[in-house]
Amino acid sequence: MARSWCSSRSSNVPALAHAPSLWLMLLLLVGLSDGQLQVGFYSKSCPDAESTVAAVIRQAGAADPTILPALLRLQFHDCFVRGCDGSVLIKGGNKNAEVDNNKHQGLRGLEVIEGAKTQVEAVCPGVVSCADIVVLAARDAVTFTGGPSFDVPTGRRDSKVSNLRDADALPDVHDGIDALRSKFRANGLDEKDLVLLTAAHTVGTTACFFLQDRLYNFPLPGGGRGSDPTIPPGFLSELKSRCAPGDFNTRLALDRGSEGVFDTSILRNIRNGFAVIGSDAALYNDTATVDVVDSYSGLLSNFFGPYFRQDFADAMVRMGRIGVITGSNGEVRKVCSKFN
Ligand code: HEM
Structure with missing residues (x-):
């Protein structure tokens, strides 16, 4: 006779099988340790991360207001290629990095992200990912150009991959x-x-x-x-x-x-x-x-x-949730333009 999953295992894990709330807690714990995005992800590990990024973006916008829309565009270009993983920030020696693809024509603001990363590294080294800085910078750029202020979940990790051809997938002005x-x-x-x-x-x-x-x-x-x-x-x-x-x-x-x-x-x-x-x-x-x-x-x-x-x-x-890498996958780059 066919036995249900629960009954076949009930002799091994009787307590858990009969305690749904325990299962729920376990699932939640696994979820969190697996690195779900969450608002205020760095509130304990790097409490000044978001304000440090915001200060850099404000300063960059004051020096050159056109950089703010460019930073908003940058999140789109990061997230639509392999997900929001900072892959667009990698510089390749042989013009074969993702950023070298023509689809990223005119992309700007990468050095502002690098500047924010340097400031954040100075307060908490090795904690805040470049992928998160891209998303925080875009959020701040929206606010500083008169758009809404809003919370963004963080906790992304940086990719270890950057391929020229991956950016072919980006939408194009010629697309119907x-x-x-x-x-x-x-x-x-x-x-x-x-x-x-x-x-x-x-x-x-x-x-x-x-x-x-x-x-x-x-x-x-x-x-x-x-x-x-x-x-x-x-x-x-x-x-x-x-x-x-x-x-x-x-x-x-x-x-x-x-x-x-x-x-x-x-x-x-x-x-x-x-x-x-x-x-x-x-x-x-x-x-x-x-x-x-x-x-x-x-x-x-x-x-x-x-x-x-x-x-x-x-x-x-x-x-900002597209294809994120979380938990122990990926890495937190030391420098946004280079893999560790
Ligand atoms: C739907 C597909 C999209 C296409 C085909 C597209 C295409 C373009 C193009 C061709 C430019 C001009 C780039 C330049 O000359 O520097 C541009 C600028 C811009 N895009 Fe998009 N875009 C799209 C979606 C988005 C999305 C989803 C966002 C962000 C949420 C975005 C944000 C921006 C911003 C803020 C600019 C101005 C950049 C600047 O002033 O430097 N775009 N876009």
Whole structure:
């Protein structure tokens, strides 16, 4: 006769089998020692970790305000490649590190993370991971650009891996809505997260490099190449006057007319055809994402809609959970750009 798992083992572990609360405690203990992320992970091991990082980010932002959006972008680029594991920070000698992939074009702020790490190492050596510093820095960058203040769970460890090709998986300005959705889904994030996190483009700028194809080399429905036909004519002239053919370096705001304010204007711009990069425009090409964009940017959304600031913060926390390494896996690097 078949015996249940419980009954077959009950003679060996009678006390545990008959005490569900003991099981629960054991599971919780295993969970914690296995290194679950938690808010205030360093509160005992390095109580000044978060304030030290915040001070470095504040100082960096005061010296160069454009570094704050760059630090927010950096978390996206770390988390979407192998998870939030600091892999993007590794510098390779032979141009074969993850960071050397073209998908990380224009990525900045790595030296700010290294600076924060140096300060944190000075107060508690070998305790705080670079992966956590990336997430803390992005959180602080959001707050310092006028976005929400929020807690982020920590306890990540750093990877021992950095591969050039791993970054091929990153979303791209040429991605249509299906590609964007599936890349987010592959990381456990849904359409709402896709819209909310892309709304990070409420701050910061893009290089004309990322507009060249949209303005001058877009595949047209009837064949041939030209400008993305969904761009309203007046806006197209404006973009072309800012980004001439072959201009890769001029920078323009991602959130036209509101780049200095952390708000939902980026979503209104996307709704009204004023998305600057193609992947932002793509969010208005699919019912599921259109509904999310509308819910945060409609006329009455300020009164009746979902609460953007809180939802954005929650989405950042969800992104921060992608593929984390915890517990005794990985390592806490001494220097963020090098494996130990
Ligand atoms: C959905 C896919 C996404 C694509 C294709 C994309 C693409 C881009 C591109 C091309 C730029 C301009 C980079 C430059 O020229 O320096 C940019 C900037 C930026 N991205 Fe994204 N992005 C995406 C999602 C995200 C997410 C999820 C975040 C963060 C939550 C984010 C945050 C930012 C920020 C803050 C900037 C401004 C950076 C600066 O001013 O230096 N992006 N993004």
